[in-house]
Amino acid sequence: LMRESYLNEKDVGFKQIKQDLGHVVIVGGEGKLGQLFSQMLKLSGYKVKSLDKNDWQHADAIFDGAGLVIVTVPINVTCEVIREKLTHLPEQCILADLTSIKEKPLAAMLDAHKGPVVGLHPMFGPDVGSLAKQVVVVCHGRQSDAYQWLLQQIEIWGARIVEAQAERHDNAMQLVQAMRHFSTFVYGLNLCKEEADIDNLLQFSSPIYRLELAMVGRLFAQDPELYADIIFAQEGSLHAISDYLDNYRDALAMLKSGNRQEFVEQFQRVAKWFGDFAPQFQHESRAMLQSVNDMKAG
Template sequence: MIENKLNVLRNEIDKIDKNLIELLSRRLSLVSQIGKIKSRFGLFIYSPEREEQLMSCRKKEAIKLGISPDLVEDVLRRIMRESYYKESKKGFKRLYSDCRPVVIIGGKGRMGQFFAKMLTLSGYQVKILDQDDWINAKSILINVGVVFISVPIHLMTKVVNTLPPLPDDCVIIDLSSIKTISLKTILNIHSGPVLGLHPMFSPDNENMIKQAIICCEGRYPESYQWVLKQLQLWGAKLYYCTSMEHDKYMSFIQSLCHLITFADGYHLFKENVDLDKMISFSSPIFKLKLITIGRLFHQDPQLYANIIMESHDNLILIKRYYKRLGTMLMWLERNDKIEFIVRFNKIKNWLGVHADAFFKDSCKLLQLITDMKK
């Protein structure tokens, strides 16, 4: 009798699930129609105001029905991500209709390919200039309107200095992760417009929705405003700073962060731990650490060697970090819990309201880790 009753209820659930899928299909169909309209009229694909208004209304409705607002938010954000993906597949309006050909130096690399895809979806004529094509550089760069430089950091200076003369109004856009040296090099060889962009996301992403791009002014910003608007049309969030400020923060965000992840991986390797057991025994927070380690070691070692070692300022910062580790080691050797707690509270106070916000974000992230199959 119990099994029969369960089967009746499960059948009802199956019917509701089927209805949910049909409703989801209808919603995505409407999204496709919206995508066509946005593409035609050059409307931004991502509207934070619209998204937050929708989210707020749906969460209030959920509360009235006795449903967790967090559940509704999780479901809607996943649906929205799929919706943005479908919208972006429809292409984008080309904001600068008179733009001459766009050349991407390093266009066969992952980030180069990503920008080539986005520009092509917007109707720009894109040409690729990679290391195998350099013999034809002059012909490829004839009458070029925009040049994106997407090459490894250690090759940036060499590539820039071997460029043939470009049209005076050609916009050169640097995509490297170190801005001070690269922009200075470009400004020295080109008298026209120069812009520094640093995409703060992996080129594995399908689109730029909600992705951060740091913008560093080089020269003649009025000449490349259309580029910035095109990025926003693609859904990117733009943040502006000087090249020196950019490099200062990248030392923390990239160089030091990647070195610490490398050190974690190196330590586990030297300890020769059983990874399968460690994964099985892991808490969600440690599994997230393992994911971060695995992601780094899945990629190109030359990329990370360049990011960490290309700037002398990175070495200075890493030495300060190493010295502070030594100080903490002394606390441990003395079993000085009081000193640890005092420092802990000082850092907590320094973080202020961000500590609470980071904690809430981490709870959501860790729940996603828990829900993973493995």
């Protein structure tokens, strides 16, 4: 129902929180996320200009009178673009970014611009049908009063704002994104190398396996560059992924040694660590599996 009401809103537009902004410039505005934010802002009554990689010769004119500049270029050029090209924005202009990592871009924005600065990380891809219930992480930079309206605007779109400290966000992302996407990648790679017959696998699968396979398969319907960016962007990710491999290797050794008792003990240790989340997740996933079942029937 939430989703439907959002879609209706998307047809008619959204309430505009800030009336007297001047225009918005999206650096990287022809990109996937840039287009999504451009669309959302336009649907909310803002005037939006794009500045993509071939537009820099017109930069002065495009930035003139801007009230908000949003940087959404590939991760590997983000800090360079900020430090080299965004040092002469109008003083009261808000400088924001949508980069999947936060610490370095935020530091670069604070150095380049003296006015309001905010780091944003939309925790979703451009293929979401709606922003309803999606999360946008906010890392505060400077003069938060000046960009409070932007956070409210994002909430009007249906998203949930979650505040985080940039370094902690980046550390969490190593586990939540880099390690998870990398292990999904390896899972897919393994199915591919083993020449698994997907049709056949699905025939034997209960809803839970279908859901799991869908989560793996959907990765490969997306842009490899995006995932390469997320996985390769941070040195810390390599550590998180290496730790995962170590744990896998130890678990494999336990399996090879036939130590069933140890497996049970480790299992219980993890279950204890999950605590109340384990039954909670079991409960939640039951509802999800029920809807997968319904979908297949319908």
